Amino acid sequence: MKKIGTLVFFCLMLFMLPSLSHASAGLHLYLNGVSLSPSAEAQMIKSTTMIPIRVVVEELGFQVDWNKKTRTVTIHNDKKTIELVVSQKWATVNGKKVNLDVAPIIKSDTTLVPLRFVGETMGLVVDWENETKSVYLFTSDFGSEVTQPKPPVTQPDPDQGGSTGTGKDEGNNSSNNGNAGNDSKVDLSEIQTMSFEDNRLIIGVSKGDLKPTQQRLTGPNRIVVDIPNSKFSDTFSKTQNFASSGQAEFIVQDHPVVEKIRYSQYSDNPATVRVVIDMKQSQNFSVYTTKDPNTVVVDLNGSSPDPGKDNGTGTLPPHSGKYIVVIDAGHGAKDPGAISLNKRNEKDFNLAQALKVAEVFKNDPDVEVILTRTDDTFLELKERVAFAKQHQANLFVSIHANSINKSSISGTETYYSRDDESKAFAQVMHNNLVKGTELPDRGVRKQSLHVTRETNMPACLLEVGYLTNQTDESALYQEDFQYRVAQSIKDGIKQYLGLKS
Amino acid sequence: MKKTILVLSTLLLTIAIAAGCGQKSADPQPGDQTEVVQPAEQTLKIQSFYTDDQILNLVPKDTEIKFSDAKAKYLAALKTLQQTDDEKLIALWDKSEFLSATLKDDGALTVDVKIPEDAHLGASGEDLALQSLLKTSFQFDEVKTVDILVDGKSVDSLMGHVELEHPFSRN
Structure with a gap:
């Protein structure tokens, strides 16, 4: 080294x-x-x-x-x-x-x-x-x-x-003095020890109040934990056999679930240590920190000690080991949604579009799509939210078509409600969606909508086009348009999840 | 601002007094009111709310309402939301119908609307339509809560994107 x-x-x-x-x-x-x-x-x-x-x-x-x-x-x-x-x-x-x-x-x-x-x-x-x-x-x-x-x-x-x-x-x-863009010398926490016992990875750190982030990835199964504002202590570094890739690892012998643990200085600016647990199978886990002694713990024993707590971005694709994405076709049955120029119902477009999204995701190795409705039924807004929560969805996408009493207005809009990951998710989805619709880009908007506000995973609502506009309406009910949009929704979801499309 | 409120409340007080005399004995149900005294027609300047052609923001606009009975004030105010002569603005309630708007003594305003299917708006349209109704209603200080019914029924949502509270409180 x-x-x-x-x-x-x-x-x-x-x-x-x-x-x-x-x-x-x-x-x-x-x-x-x-x-x-x-x-x-x-x-x-x-x-x-x-x-x-x-x-x-x-x-x-x-x-x-x-x-x-x-x-x-x-x-x-x-x-x-x-x-x-x-x-x-x-x-x-x-x-x-x-x-x-x-x-x-x-x-x-x-x-x-x-x-x-x-x-x-x-x-x-x-x-x-x-x-x-x-x-x-x-x-x-x-x-x-x-x-x-x-x-x-x-x-x-x-x-x-x-x-x-x-x-x-x-x-x-x-040459640690004055790296461009790294001048705000934060007092970094040092990683001092790393051990695995009783199904827990315990990382000893010099300072508390760390906010580690976690992701569960599949193919192969692994848990990724990023510890911000941290670096390896000199003493720790000396005892480790870092490869030239900057990565060190230790093998966990004869463990039923864990294969090995890898770690590296993932980023210098901001200083972030990344720890990856390579798993033999998918497994629920929780990440928490302790004080005196200061540690970051990745606990593979059962469920989280605080199950009500939202664990943040990209947490836990559950049992199947796949990401769960809930696609919600807006309206249904007694609620037709908007009525198009040619008296077609919004609810029918929404359903056809949602079914096509499910179709393009069929047999996907990483993502499982679940639909809130697969036929002309009605769900209250809160039932849609409950559905996504019950399925522990990683992402939520509601599909709608727009309407306004001004026929010249045309184009694609994407909505989010929460300033958390939903904002970035909506942006990624929108960028892909406008490529699919090929309609005017009317931007990403924040609005307090029930399904995007009350869900607890990154959520957005797509207003694919205006049923009250001639051009949009004739496009929206065409099969090839819907397949193109389905593919763009898939591209957006995969891009957000960091998966190859 | 202070001044506006003062002027407005003085105006309201005048109207209340003017209207009050004819009502003491009247039936509190607004529909079947037999008007014993015909009060003079009132004119009131209010703010009505519309949206821009980007359907992004609520845009306030000064409008004028006329009514003879103070109780009709709220319905008159809401009806201004159905059209605007400003070409840059969009009236969010143009295809809907306001059936009634009744204020109880405790400040609870109940608004009954009829929303035909072709009046259903998209996500932002619905949210802005709802906000325009609420803002227009809450500009009257005596209105403490607003409950919106669709065809007399208490429903979860007007158009399927935004939930209704029963009632909405002034916040």
Whole structure:
């Protein structure tokens, strides 16, 4: 570990040398040691290096889409998709919401995005040299001759996406003063011990009040726990055999459910330690923290000690090991919903559309779709909510068609009610849905609607199009339109869950 | 603001006094009221609520209502929600019918509406329609609660997206 660190550091030093010659100018960007074109102007905003999206495309080679209407930047390669919204201090990475230190901004017609966040998320190693005001970017395969990373122990795993950078920890620790965008030196909690006993993974930490997040993933079954504001203590690091991928692990011998436990510094900014428990089968678990001694506990014994508590994002795909998504066809039976221009009922569109979503998800390995109604029956709003809760749904999507007494209004809208994960979920769903409907994008809206407010999982309501508009109406009742929309809903759900579509 | 309230309450007081004399002996049921005294027609400036063509926000607009009986004030106010001459605005209740709006002594206003199927709106339309009804009703200080019935029945939702409270309280 130490050795690799020294090598990487030496390696970095080599590339820093030429930059000293033009230390007087502004910010410099280097990719794998090669200076990027002078037009690649970076700017410092609140000690975070921001780069124009043009540079992301032209110099870093990622694909970028810019939606002028929603002011959303989508950056992607074959593995990762980042969505950033101008002036929003959060982004989504493969549909998962993450917080940003600095929001993307528009400055003299140029959209600037945070370099470190984008770079590291897309698998680059980002290093900041304060003296020369230079940012060094390295692709993960660069320098492989020096450090000779072993192929990953397991298959390429979405949970380890953040630590693809070769010897990233060491590189940063050796120049820990003034990393761009990491200047707000929070007092990190140190991971001191890690042990597994009595079906509990107990992680000893130096400080309490941690807010770990959890996910249960399938194929293979694993539990992923992220501990924010934390790093491994030096003592702990020395006793561990970290692979060059930045990951260490221990095998749990002869356990009926647990195979092994892996951990890595998943992200440096914000500092996050990720712990993955590889499971032999799906298993209920709970995550909690204790004080004196300060620990984070992943408990596989039975159910959560506080079953009423909502465990947050993406928790527990239950017994089947699949994510449960409830699709709710709005209205039904005595409640026809809106009446279209040609006197067709909204409830019939909603049902046909919901059934097609179920159809495109048939035999899906990761997601199980459950419908609130499969025929022309009526459910009260609270019955729809109770249905989703009873099935312990991970996501809730209600399908509707819109109506207003002004026939010129046309387009697709997506609604959410809660400012929790629902907001990001609605955004992801909407971005996909408008591609499916090919109708005007009328945006994501917040409104206090019963089914999206009273559910306790990420929830949104889709108003696919306006039945009171000629164009929308004729599209909505067509089979091929409904299949296209069903596919876009599926794409949105898979994107939000971080699954391959 | 203070001034507006003062003016408004003075106005209301005047109306109440004006209307009051004819009503002491009258049957409290509004429907079968035999008007002994014909009170003078009142004109009142109120705010009515509509939405913009993005169906995003409630937009208040000054309107004027005329009524002879103070008890008819609420129905008159709600009926302003059925149309607007402002082309930039959308009236959310244009295809619906307000059957009655009755205020009890304790400040409980009961509004009975008829919503034909072709008046059903989408999610934001329904929410804004409901809010426009409530805001228009609660601008009268004497209204403490609003209970909305559909064809005389207490239902869960007007149009299937937003739940009704029975009654809604001023918050």
